[in-house]
Amino acid sequence: MRYAFIEAKKGIYPILLLCHILRVSCSGYYAWRGRPESQRALESRQLLAHIAGRMGALDSATAALAYGPICVLKGSVLAAIE
Numbered sequence: 577m578r579y580a581f582i583e584a585k586k587g588i589y590p591i592l593l594l595c596h597i598l599r600v601s602c603s604g605y606y607a608w609r610g611r612p613e614s615q616r617a618l619e620s621r622q623l624l625a626h627i628a629g630r631m632g633a634l635d636s637a638t639a640a641l642a643y644g645p646i647c648v649l650k651g652s653v654l655a656a657i658e
Contacts, residue, residue, distance in 0.1 A: 579608040 582594045582605055595602045613621075 579605050583609070
């Protein structure tokens with residue numbers, strides 16, 4: 577999460593300053609940038625897209641009944657909406 581924050585703010589603030597404030601090493605940040613996306617991050621991104629698609633398609637509460645269930649962990653949904 578810290579590295580993602582640095583990535584989002586690097587155009588506004590120097591990376592060195594962001595790393596110092598968030599108490600992470602610059603080398604750790606650069607290593608993070610070079611890594612492929614984790615399976616969990618990929619699943620979270622897909623879950624958010626799925627939720628957004630369903631929420632955008634709902635005209636009423638009863639329309640939700642037309643969709644089948646999907647299995648996720650409660651913590652995944654809570655983390656995704658925070």
